[in-house]
Each structure stands twice: as structure tokens, then as C-alpha cells.
Amino acid sequence: MKKLLFGFVFLIFIVLFLWLVSEHVALYLRARVAKDPAVAAAFLDVGQGDATFIEFPDKRQMLVDCGRDARVLEALGRVMRFYDRTIDYLVVTHPDSDHYAGCIDVLRRFNIRTIVYNGAPKSYDELWNVFRESLDQEVKAGALYEEITSARTVEIGGATIRYLYPDHPLSADPAIPGTNERADNNGSIVFRLTYGVGNILMTGDMEEPLENYLVRLSGESLDSEVLKAGHHGSGSSSSEVLVSAVAPRMAVVSAGKDNPYGHPSPRVVKRLERAGARVLRTDRDHDILLALTRDSVYVIRPKSPPAGAKAFSRFFSFPGLGIWRAIGRLDRL
Numbered sequence: 001m002k003k004l005l006f007g008f009v010f011l012i013f014i015v016l017f018l019w020l021v022s023e024h025v026a027l028y029l030r031a032r033v034a035k036d037p038a039v040a041a042a043f044l045d046v047g048q049g050d051a052t053f054i055e056f057p058d059k060r061q062m063l064v065d066c067g068r069d070a071r072v073l074e075a076l077g078r079v080m081r082f083y084d085r086t087i088d089y090l091v092v093t094h095p096d097s098d099h100y101a102g103c104i105d106v107l108r109r110f111n112i113r114t115i116v117y118n119g120a121p122k123s124y125d126e127l128w129n130v131f132r133e134s135l136d137q138e139v140k141a142g143a144l145y146e147e148i149t150s151a152r153t154v155e156i157g158g159a160t161i162r163y164l165y166p167d168h169p170l171s172a173d174p175a176i177p178g179t180n181e182r183a184d185n186n187g188s189i190v191f192r193l194t195y196g197v198g199n200i201l202m203t204g205d206m207e208e209p210l211e212n213y214l215v216r217l218s219g220e221s222l223d224s225e226v227l228k229a230g231h232h233g234s235g236s237s238s239s240e241v242l243v244s245a246v247a248p249r250m251a252v253v254s255a256g257k258d259n260p261y262g263h264p265s266p267r268v269v270k271r272l273e274r275a276g277a278r279v280l281r282t283d284r285d286h287d288i289l290l291a292l293t294r295d296s297v298y299v300i301r302p303k304s305p306p307a308g309a310k311a312f313s314r315f316f317s318f319p320g321l322g323i324w325r326a327i328g329r330l331d332r333l
């Protein structure tokens with residue numbers, strides 16, 4: 001009996017020890033990459049849907065969309081520390097369930113400081129009402145609530161976020177200015193994140209009509225190393241006009257394995273590749289991690305990590321351990 005107890009206590013010590021070591025390995029690797037301050041962006045594999053986690057140089061965090069269900073919590077567990085229960089910004093690009101529904105779980109689990117929404121109502125949708133209710137509760141608990149109603153720039157920890165759309169209140173007029181295109185996908189919050197020499201263009205489910213509008217409005221200033229392909233790489237997005245204005249070196253498609261919509265469209269993938277972009281997809285590459293430092297953009301996945309690290313982190317699956325391994329500069333891939 002005593003032996004058994006001793007064995008048990010010993011086992012607990014071993015587990016505690018390994019846990020501490022793994023946290024230190026994570027911090028060490030992290031410190032090595034982040035010698036220079038960086039913006040880290042993780043395009044999370046949440047199945048069919050979008051969820052992108054961004055950490056700024058001042059450690060503030062932003063989640064852009066939440067996928068369609070609680071899988072987002074598991075995904076956040078892969079990039080956040082287990083004791084971290086606060087997210088500074090929750091951006092919900094538009095009211096499609098593959099973008100907002102997982103936010104119900106996120107709002108339940110995390111304290112959100114600022115909620116950013118495109119302002120489009122969808123009160124006929126029961127699930128959206130549940131989302132709206134949890135959002136209102138978060139605001140009652142002290143969160144700020146903002147709607148994007150004009151093009152504007154905010155600065156977070158030395159990085160710049162330029163909100164490009166909506167550029168007018170969608171609740172008053174859901175159409176793209178000068179067109180009859182209604183909101184829905186084309187009401188998505190679109191923004192360009194800049195840090196150092198790197199840019200990421202975030203698109204929600206933007207489709208061709210909004211792409212054309214933004215290219216007319218902003219043209220060459222959309223130019224970005226990294227494009228999150230709009231609407232899961234669907235054929236209705238990433239038009240020739242947008243792709244040539246953005247001229248991305250890398251495009252990220254957030255889509256579920258074997259999804260019934262055929263996302264991403266093979267034509268779109270080809271178009272992006274022809275334009276010189278490397279296409280990474282969450283359905284094949286799992287989480288896609290980037291670090292923007294002052295002078296480079298690093299792709300942290302999907303280059304294969306050292307075998308030991310992989311086995312170790314998979315076995316124990318400690319949050320944070322996976323994030324900073326296997327680094328390649330975007331311009332050298």
C-alpha cells in the first residue's frame with residue numbers, strides 16, 4: 001500500500017517536472033524568435049469556418065472570428081497559455097455561423113475587453129440571437145462594443161490595423177456604396193494589418209463585388225505579403241483584380257477537410273499560385289502560424305518540426321509549445 005502511494009506521488013512529481021520543463025522550452029523557443037518584437041498570427045484549423053488568433057508585440061491579443069462551434073476553444077488551447085482567460089479584441093467579421101457561432105463558446109470561456117462587429121443585424125436567425133445575447137452580457141460585464149462604420153486606422157502595440165470596410169453604417173444601408181449588392185458576405189469587416197515590412201490582408205467572406213469596390217477605392221495600397229483568401233477560397237472571391245492589386249507572396253485558405261462546398265476552388269488556388277503566392281490551407285496544413293518582425297515575415301508552419309519536439313508536444317500537448325518551432329522566412333520558402 002505504502003509502495004503504491006509512493007509510486008503515485010513519484011508519478012505526480014515526474015508529471016509536474018515535465019510540465020515545468022516543457023513550459024520553459026516553450027518560453028525559450030519563443031524568446032529566440034521574438035528577440036525582435038513580433039506580431040504572431042495563427043490561422044487556426046477549426047474545420048469549415050474562420051478563426052484567426054493574433055498576438056501583438058505588447059502581448060495584446062485579438063481573435064478574428066470563431067469558427068462554427070466549440071472547436072475554437074481547443075484551437076485556442078494550442079496557441080494560448082492555459083491560464084490565460086482574457087482576449088483583448090474579438091472581431092466578428094459578419095453574421096455567418098461559420099464565423100460567429102463559435103464566439104458563443106469564446107464569450108462563455110474568456111473575458112473579452114473589446115468586441116468589434118460589422119453591425120449587420122440577423123435577428124431572424126435563432127443562433128445569431130443567442131450570440132447577440134452573449135455579446136450583450138459581455139458588454140454588461142464591462143466589455144466595450146464597437147461597430148466598424150467608417151474606414152479608419154487603429155494602432156495596437158506598434159502594429160497598425162487599417163479597417164477598410166464597412167466604410168459606412170451597414171445597419172442604415174447594407175449595400176456596397178454605388179451598387180445594389182446587399183451585405184451578407186460583402187458586408188464583412190476587411191482590414192489590413194501592418195507591422196514592420198509585413199502586411200496581412202484579412203477579408204472575412206468578401207466576394208468579388210466588394211473586392212472590386214475596395215480595389216477601386218484603395219488600389220495598390222492593398223498590396224500585402226499575406227492574403228487570407230476571402231470566403232474560404234471560394235470561386236466567388238480572390239478575383240484576378242484583387243489578386244493583382246494585393247500581389248501576395250502567401251495566401252491562406254481557411255477551410256474544412258472534405259467540406260461539401262468544394263472550398264477552396266482549384267481555379268482560385270491556381271490563380272493565386274500563378275500570381276506567385278504560396279498557398280497554405282488549414283484543411284491540409286492544420287494551424288498556419290506566422291510571425292511578422294520588423295524586417296521579415298516568418299512562416300512557422302507547415303515546415304516539419306524536429307521529430308523529438310513533435311512527439312513530445314503531441315504526447316503532452318502543452319499549450320504554447322507548438323507555436324514557435326520550425327521557422328522559415330517567407331521570402332526564402
Ligand SMILES: [Zn+2]
Pocket residue numbers: 049050096098099205231232
Ligand atoms: Zn464563411
